[in-house]
Amino acid sequence: MKFNIPTAEAKALVEEVGPLLDGPVAATIEEHRRDSKNKPSLEPDGSLAEHVRHLKRSVHRLGAEAGLYAPHVSRTLGGRGSSLRACMYLHEEVFLRGFGGQQWMLGWTDGPSPMVEVATERAIREFVGPLMRAEITTAFAQTEPEAGSDATSMSTVARRSGADWLLTGHKHIITNAPFAEILQVVARTDDGKFGVFLVPEDTPGFSRGPIQQTIMDDGQTGSLTFEDCRIPLDMMLGEPEEKFGVPMRWVNWTKARRAGMCVGLARHCLDRALDYSREREAFGRPIGSFEQVALQISEAYRRTWATRAACDRLLEEIDAADPWEKPNAGTRADFAAIKLMAEECLMEAADVAVQVFGGLGLLKSTGLEHIYRVARNLRIPGGTSEMQRREIARSLGLLRAG
Ligand SMILES: Cc1cc2nc3c(=O)[nH]c(=O)nc-3n(C[C@H](O)[C@H](O)[C@H](O)COP(=O)(O)OP(=O)(O)OC[C@H]3O[C@@H](n4cnc5c(N)ncnc54)[C@H](O)[C@@H]3O)c2cc1C
Known part of the structure; x- marks a missing residue:
């Protein structure tokens, strides 16, 4: 399957992020790995351990220094004004490497969202500036x-x-x-x-x-x-409004982010499953030569390829609309469709990869069961799958408001 990158803007972001990931980000993660051997990743109270938080902050800052932490934010606030479509390919490139810590170079739930565009002057000074520089979360x-x-x-x-x-x-x-x-x-x-x-x-x-x-x-x-x-x-983002406008900027940005994240992780899972299916032997043959294994992998690739193409189209449409100020029913349905499709695609790919790896797929050390658990999680935060289906049905005039 061909996973082309369709626009010059997206290609430029992907070409720029590669050396950052393979250079300073990889070196920072490697140094942390050496220094933190055998240290637990959680504190006794269950919170993320300080040494992991330190790594996370360091990787956030590498992303911010390179201008790739939040390129979707406008230039006036320190971003690049990148399109959502181009950001999808940036995110995909980062998540193609799984969850190694490199994903923290992107501003995510704890970083800048399109809500910052309506910050007051004081909020820009005291909140948006430090957030864009990854000095705070x-x-x-x-x-x-x-x-x-x-x-x-x-x-x-x-x-x-x-x-x-x-x-x-x-x-x-x-x-x-x-x-x-x-x-x-x-x-x-x-x-x-x-x-x-x-x-x-x-x-x-x-x-x-x-x-x-x-x-x-x-x-x-x-x-x-x-x-x-x-x-x-x-100390506000926007003004209070009768409609639920400003928070929806965050929610819809979360849905858009699912595209590159889920497709990147799905490809990570499937590339690993494919490699493993060629090297692992059972009954004297590579397991990939068994039709049941081959079809699981090829079906999941087909879905990933289709999801990637569909998300690309939908994000192009969203970029051409006014997605944040007053998204119409069609744009809201586009965001919902991206969230649903991307999460279902990742759920299938992670499940297939775990299955193809057999017992190893369920070992923590393999890293695939982690992606499987994240995939299951994604279908609830940012609006459940049922709420996305409701949004799409509403855009078709099928459900009443409420
Ligand atoms: C790991 C994680 C991180 C999260 N992070 C954040 C965060 O950063 N910020 C934040 O604000 N929230 C966060 N959440 C909360 C998340 O957004 C909510 O859990 C989610 O919106 C669902 O709300 P609920 O849990 O109250 O379920 P409910 O709203 O009670 O829903 C229960 C079930 O009923 C279904 N349902 C409800 N209404 C309808 C309907 N009209 N039609 C059909 N089905 C319906 C739902 O789809 C679901 O299956 C997070 C949740 C998790 C698990």
């Missing part, structure tokens, strides 16, 4: 115990108090909640609008809950509590 805190898919039913509230907001509420299952230096908190204002409030970690009334360990066992998810946290009026 963030978290996107929307989900609550009683408000997940139905996010607009949230009970976290921001009340006006003189020149400040007073923020009160509780969020859970938030990525990077244990570590984020400044949090992006979605709350309802006392006049019924929705806004994104910036909460520095030293704000009185703010506290973090214990680690909520997920299927990924990575010590990076937790809960957050805000008790009358005083937030200056201009």
